[in-house]
Amino acid sequence: MLDGTQIRTLENFWQAIGEAINGPGGYFGRNLDAFADCLSGGFGTPDDDDYIIEWRDHQISREYLGHPETARQLEILLSRCHPTNRPSFSARLAAARSGQGETVFDWLVEIFEDRAPGVLRLQ
Structure with a gap:
């Protein structure tokens, strides 16, 4: 439980x-x-x-x-991700900061x- x-x-x-x-x-x-x-x-x-x-x-x-916790987690992931993945994580982070997305x-x-x-x- x-x-x-x-x-x-x-x-x-x-x-x-x-x-x-x-x-x-x-x-x-x-x-x-x-x-x-x-x-x-x-x-x-x-x-x-x-x-x-x-x-x-x-x-x-x-x-x-x-969304606030999602943005926090995406910030962590963005700092660790491969440079080729940064645009995707940045877009997801922007969405989370604006209260959108998963x-x-x-x-x-x-x-x-x-x-x-x-x-x-x-x-």
């Missing part, structure tokens, strides 16, 4: 999902690619293939993981849906 009242940043999400799946201090990805890999199986997923992750109070997380919350939900359909339950 994920407590949406405690997930205010992407870093909070990494900690919460790690602990929800693998207990205190548990790991279940610390970036979007690693998270997607973990959801695909073999990297700490529960042995039971029918596991469910409840994200309670997800609307609170949705607000915190909105948010961090959207990214996470999309990864759940792509890699582990039916696992996420938004409460």
Whole structure:
């Protein structure tokens, strides 16, 4: 179970999902690619293939993981990305700063849906 009242940043999400799946201090990805890999199986997923992750109070997380947090994350990614990717990240950053485009919350939900359909339950 994920407590949406405690997930205010992407870093909070990494900690919460790690602990929800693998207990205190548990790991279940610390970036979007690693998270997607973990959801695909073999990297700490529960042995039971029918596991469910409840994200309670997800609307609170949705607000915190909105455009301001997305802009913050894109700034981090922009500082690390390959020069050929900078125009794309800059455009996404500009959109996030103006309250447009996908948010961090959207990214996470999309990864759940792509890699582990039916696992996420938004409460």
